[in-house]
Amino acid sequence: MAVRPEGTPCWADAMFDDADAAKRFYGDVLGWTFAEPDPRFGDYAQAYADGKAVAAVSPTMPGMEGGAGAWCLYLASPDLDATAQKVRDAGGEVLMGPMDVGDFGGMLLVRDPGGVVFGVWRAGTHQGFDAEAVPGAYCWAEVYTREAPAADTFFSRVFPYRVRHVEDTGGMDFNVYALGEDAVLGRMKMNAADFPPEVPSYLNVYFTVPDCDDAVARVTESGGRLHFGPVDTPFGRFASLGDPQGAAFSVIDITTTEGEMPKITDVS
Incomplete structure (x- = not known):
């Protein structure tokens, strides 16, 4: 690889x-x-x-x-x-x-x-994921932050990212960080209505599943928590979750999509 x-x-x-x-x-x-x-x-x-x-x-x-x-x-x-x-x-x-x-x-x-x-x-000998975007594997991640402009500046200074704005997101402040034409990371601004002050900024990791609703049921049956969803998007049907020890993560079924892809414009 x-x-x-x-x-x-x-x-x-x-x-x-x-x-x-x-x-x-x-x-x-x-x-x-x-x-x-x-x-x-x-x-x-x-x-x-x-x-x-x-x-x-x-x-x-x-x-x-x-x-x-x-x-x-x-x-x-x-x-x-x-x-x-x-x-x-x-x-x-x-x-x-x-x-x-x-x-x-x-x-x-x-x-x-x-x-x-x-x-x-x-x-070195370990180069990272052996698989992505298949059931059980990593698919996507997003920076959840209350300091959105600072995050955009920081990440684009540390890595060779183009910052791009995603439009038509229902009022959410959402950007993506791209390498060339490929978006590799998202950035979501945390708002006070959905994220209480005690919730720290974090990086939310998405894992691929063949059926989002089945995965949510398995999470709750195993002692985890459903935070948001499931919801259909142009990128897949996803849900935000927490495991029994408090680790946040998301699951997404990328085969189940709904709606048109949003317009994405360059910020920097």
């Missing part, structure tokens, strides 16, 4: 206080199977959909227990030191790294000026 262009989403993982419970939950909802945990890397365990690596889970690091779980999306970079400097120059914060992860690659953990935490990955 070719190394992904800079700024492309390339991997997702999450830490949980109860990693075994998380495996049972996502195995039921998304059909994942798991590799044996790797004790060299904090019992990190890759998740597979139809034999393809699509994500990973691990136990919470010692001393960090008690918080809600959260999915972390990684964006590709060929040079972690250069990306770390761009993050700082753009007003963000490097929380961890750059650090090597064996021969798998290298990583940064970063926070943007509005509080969105994400990872940066330099590929």
